[in-house]
Amino acid sequence: MRDPCDLCETAARDDRWAIIEEGEHTLTVINPWQFEVGQCCVITRRHVATLLDLSRPECEAILVAAKRVAEALVSAYDPLGILTFQNNGVYSGQETPHFHFHVVPRQKGSDWGIGPPQLATFESAGRPRGTLHDASDDARRRERVRASATQLAETAERIRSSLPK
Numbered sequence: 001m002r003d004p005c006d007l008c009e010t011a012a013r014d015d016r017w018a019i020i021e022e023g024e025h026t027l028t029v030i031n032p033w034q035f036e037v038g039q040c041c042v043i044t045r046r047h048v049a050t051l052l053d054l055s056r057p058e059c060e061a062i063l064v065a066a067k068r069v070a071e072a073l074v075s076a077y078d079p080l081g082i083l084t085f086q087n088n089g090v091y092s093g094q095e096t097p098h099f100h101f102h103v104v105p106r107q108k109g110s111d112w113g114i115g116p117p118q119l120a121t122f123e124s125a126g127r128p129r130g131t132l133h134d135a136s137d138d139a140r141r142r143e144r145v146r147a148s149a150t151q152l153a154e155t156a157e158r159i160r161s162s163l164p165k
């Protein structure tokens with residue numbers, strides 16, 4: 001539990017800088033932690049915690065929204081790949097107790113491996129096979145990916161303008 005919920009607050013405030021696209025069941029938002037430039041999340045309008053709490057219409061809307069923003073990211077950033085992931089429960093690495101589906105454009109040279117530290121520790125997650133994640137520099141990396149509001153607004157606008165018509 002987290003009260004107030006920061007994702008509900010974002011939706012309630014109608015934060016135009018943060019919201020890339022709105023649907024009946026979902027919002028696509030820029031992730032304030034830019035592990036990769038352009039990293040987004042599709043969140044539910046309804047405050048629910050995990051995949052297990054979703055209705056069928058929400059399930060469908062989430063994947064449709066994720067595909068739309070993935071197409072925008074390909075158009076805007078020409079990534080080598082698009083990573084999607086989603087955590088359910090503290091023991092899966094979930095940090096925010098409101099459903100969020102990550103959509104991440106992957107670029108060459110990312111020193112995180114597959115994503116945030118809890119995933120980066122998996123062996124060969126985007127690194128040469130057999131290379132383990134070096135956690136010694138994670139505090140500096142975390143600081144580096146904390147984008148300013150101005151940077152986030154610019155990134156969100158670039159993605160928004162690249163959405164398929």
Ligand SMILES: [Zn+2]
Pocket residue numbers: 005006007008009046047048097098
């Ligand atoms: Zn919430």
